[in-house]
Amino acid sequence: MRTLFACLFLLSALFGSSSASAQSSALVNDSNYIYRSMQEARLYPERVFRLNLSKQRLDSIPSEIFSFTNLRELDLSRNRIDSLPAEIGNLVFLERLNLSNNQLSELPREIGRLRQLLFLGLNRNQIVRLPETIGDLEQLEVLELWDNELEDVPDEISRLQNLKLLELRGILLTQEQQTRIDQLVVKSAKVNMSPSCNCK
Numbered sequence: 001m002r003t004l005f006a007c008l009f010l011l012s013a014l015f016g017s018s019s020a021s022a023q024s025s026a027l028v029n030d031s032n033y034i035y036r037s038m039q040e041a042r043l044y045p046e047r048v049f050r051l052n053l054s055k056q057r058l059d060s061i062p063s064e065i066f067s068f069t070n071l072r073e074l075d076l077s078r079n080r081i082d083s084l085p086a087e088i089g090n091l092v093f094l095e096r097l098n099l100s101n102n103q104l105s106e107l108p109r110e111i112g113r114l115r116q117l118l119f120l121g122l123n124r125n126q127i128v129r130l131p132e133t134i135g136d137l138e139q140l141e142v143l144e145l146w147d148n149e150l151e152d153v154p155d156e157i158s159r160l161q162n163l164k165l166l167e168l169r170g171i172l173l174t175q176e177q178q179t180r181i182d183q184l185v186v187k188s189a190k191v192n193m194s195p196s197c198n199c200k
Contacts, residue, residue: 112136
């Protein structure tokens with residue numbers, strides 16, 4: 001009898017372990033699964049489609065992220081990141097990139113390689129200017145830039161023909177600049193700006 005119980009226990013443990021392993025494998029293969037730590041993402045770099053490292057007190061972007069070439073969504077908001085490396089251009093399948101609430105002052109030209117990008121969140125940084133390659137983001141629908149230190153926007157923003165929302169509130173712009181931006185942006189897009197100023 002004891003032998004029978006021992007066999008049943010071993011079988012139960014074996015199948016339970018196999019089931020847990022199968023569930024874990026299925027989970028990481030799910031493109032909707034959101035990784036929330038680098039420790040976890042490192043285990044399956046080719047399976048990382050969505051990565052959320054918001055509020056991690058990061059001073060820089062972990063270099064390993066740029067090897068997650070299947071990334072579709074990357075959230076690095078609410079950190080202390082002060083620079084965006086050129087390697088961001090390696091993530092050519094990115095559809096959503098959130099860098100809001102950081103300390104960025106500029107974007108690299110390589111941002112223009114993210115041709116699949118639909119959403120770019122850059123709110124509450126210290127960005128002074130945008131690279132001309134911003135116009136290469138042909139699929140971009142939402143560009144959030146409120147509460148930055150932008151001096152102006154490049155003419156190339158007119159190439160964002162799929163743009164639906166351009167958020168520029170909290171940025172000091174003259175009436176002349178605002179008029180120019182309205183003329184540049186595709187007519188179907190909504191542009192949000194604070195009242196103009198005589199500050200420039």
